[in-house]
Amino acid sequence: MEYGDKHILVLGAGASGIGASWVLAQVGAHVVLNDYKPVTLPADEEKRLVSAGVEIITGLQDESLLDGVDRIVISPGISLDIPIVKAAQARGIDVVSEVEVAYELSKSPIVAVTGTNGKTTTTTLLTKVLEGTGKPVRVGGNIGDSLSEVAYSMPADGFLVAELSSYQLETIKHFRPVGAIMLNITPDHLARHKTMENYIAAKEQIFENQLSTDFMVLNIDDPIVADMEHRVPSHILKISQHQVVSNGAYYDKGQCYVTKDGKATPVIGSDDIHIPGSHNIENILTVIALTYALGVPAETIHRIISEFHGVEHRLERVKTIDGVTFYNDSKATNVDSVVKALESFDQSVILLAGGHDKMTPLEDFMQLVKDHTKAVIFMGEAADRFEAAAKEAGVQPIYRASSMKDAVEQGYKLANQGDIVLLSPACSSFDWYSCFEERGDDFKNCVHMLQEGRHH
Numbered sequence: 001m002e003y004g005d006k007h008i009l010v011l012g013a014g015a016s017g018i019g020a021s022w023v024l025a026q027v028g029a030h031v032v033l034n035d036y037k038p039v040t041l042p043a044d045e046e047k048r049l050v051s052a053g054v055e056i057i058t059g060l061q062d063e064s065l066l067d068g069v070d071r072i073v074i075s076p077g078i079s080l081d082i083p084i085v086k087a088a089q090a091r092g093i094d095v096v097s098e099v100e101v102a103y104e105l106s107k108s109p110i111v112a113v114t115g116t117n118g119k120t121t122t123t124t125l126l127t128k129v130l131e132g133t134g135k136p137v138r139v140g141g142n143i144g145d146s147l148s149e150v151a152y153s154m155p156a157d158g159f160l161v162a163e164l165s166s167y168q169l170e171t172i173k174h175f176r177p178v179g180a181i182m183l184n185i186t187p188d189h190l191a192r193h194k195t196m197e198n199y200i201a202a203k204e205q206i207f208e209n210q211l212s213t214d215f216m217v218l219n220i221d222d223p224i225v226a227d228m229e230h231r232v233p234s235h236i237l238k239i240s241q242h243q244v245v246s247n248g249a250y251y252d253k254g255q256c257y258v259t260k261d262g263k264a265t266p267v268i269g270s271d272d273i274h275i276p277g278s279h280n281i282e283n284i285l286t287v288i289a290l291t292y293a294l295g296v297p298a299e300t301i302h303r304i305i306s307e308f309h310g311v312e313h314r315l316e317r318v319k320t321i322d323g324v325t326f327y328n329d330s331k332a333t334n335v336d337s338v339v340k341a342l343e344s345f346d347q348s349v350i351l352l353a354g355g356h357d358k359m360t361p362l363e364d365f366m367q368l369v370k371d372h373t374k375a376v377i378f379m380g381e382a383a384d385r386f387e388a389a390a391k392e393a394g395v396q397p398i399y400r401a402s403s404m405k406d407a408v409e410q411g412y413k414l415a416n417q418g419d420i421v422l423l424s425p426a427c428s429s430f431d432w433y434s435c436f437e438e439r440g441d442d443f444k445n446c447v448h449m450l451q452e453g454r455h456h
Helices: 015-026 041-050 084-090 098-103 119-131 145-154 194-205 278-294 298-306 335-342 365-371 383-393 404-414 436-454
Strands: 005-010 030-035 057-058 071-072 094-097 108-115 137-141 159-163 179-182 215-219 235-238 248-252 255-260 262-269 316-321 324-328 350-353 374-376 399-401 418-422
Touching: 005 084, 015 030, 015 041, 015 071, 015 098, 015 145, 041 057, 071 084, 071 098, 084 094, 094 098, 098 145, 098 159, 108 119, 108 194, 119 137, 119 159, 119 235, 119 278, 119 298, 137 145, 179 194, 179 278, 215 278, 235 278, 248 278, 255 278, 262 278, 262 335, 278 298, 316 383, 316 399, 316 436, 324 404, 324 436, 335 365, 350 383, 350 404, 365 383, 374 383, 383 399, 404 418, 404 436, 418 436
Parallel strands: 005 030, 005 071, 030 057, 071 094, 108 159, 108 179, 137 159, 179 215, 215 235, 235 248, 324 418, 350 374, 350 418, 374 399
Antiparallel strands: 248 255, 255 262, 316 324
């Protein structure tokens, strides 16, 4: 779309909406930024938008906002079921995600990552490996800045790396990444998508517009992802930890290999990998497959992966106190992430879980918790339901914590030398915190305070 003199309504005044509004104003659109909540924008952001000519309307949302509008741009948190979006669709107004705007404005090729779990670690590592080419690389979307703002400032000779959720993908029209990764699909966000089929369909939008010359990495160890193969229009790169693949990457006997037309090249051994767990091998294999296909030499890929020590709030080692090691996995906001965290450790684990409940089934999860933990400590809104499910599965012992500080102190008391105390909540953070980062920071502060208390 050519935006000059077009009337654009941006819904949602978070980082994504603010970024899109500013960029659209830069390219000549008349922009209204609207949020039905009476939010107050940070003063510097408000000043930047107003000086760019953006009109900001918060605290109300009625259909009159649609009058004369050419297109609606929605932030990831905005549901397609809200009245104003339904009304816009009834009027035939184009409704797209901010990611679509980014694609339209980007001069550089886009590489994108999606999946239920592992997106941020994979996106971060992918960005670092691509930076090894010496080209300009910027990251946006679910992490970093709003994708449209990053896209607007990108030179043509670089790579724009996008971490994309199902929310961002469900309303794209022409968005086309030259390379993309599908990590895994497990139930998540079903409150928004209603069915697993809808959730999968939203994720599959990532390859919908690809050309035969583009690359799509599929983790064929995941049955839902493997099933996508016959629907992908681009060049497929497969990754597996259980079988050899002829185009892509695989893991065998402690070694990651990249393959092209059946020829395998060793890239990195597990001794040089510093992020724990088989799920991280999965993440690494996808990065190897895609970056090698995009022309990054195997030696460069090896060097950068060997220097990578993970991402904050994702199985992040905090510190060891008297032989007890604390890990912050606050980003684990669903049960599948917690399963992967628990399976990463051979040591005894004391699990700290709970938060804002996503109401996913817990029976299978608690069976696994029973097998992989020494004790569990539940907290937050979800604690009652989690405790009931844990008791049903025969998990013991079970404790309750009234605060993060309480949970950390109890975990330390229960642990022996060599044990792990793991914050991996299986819930979002919105009962006690504004975001998972704030929750992870609180956990780390409590661990540091515990250590200070031990040495006084």
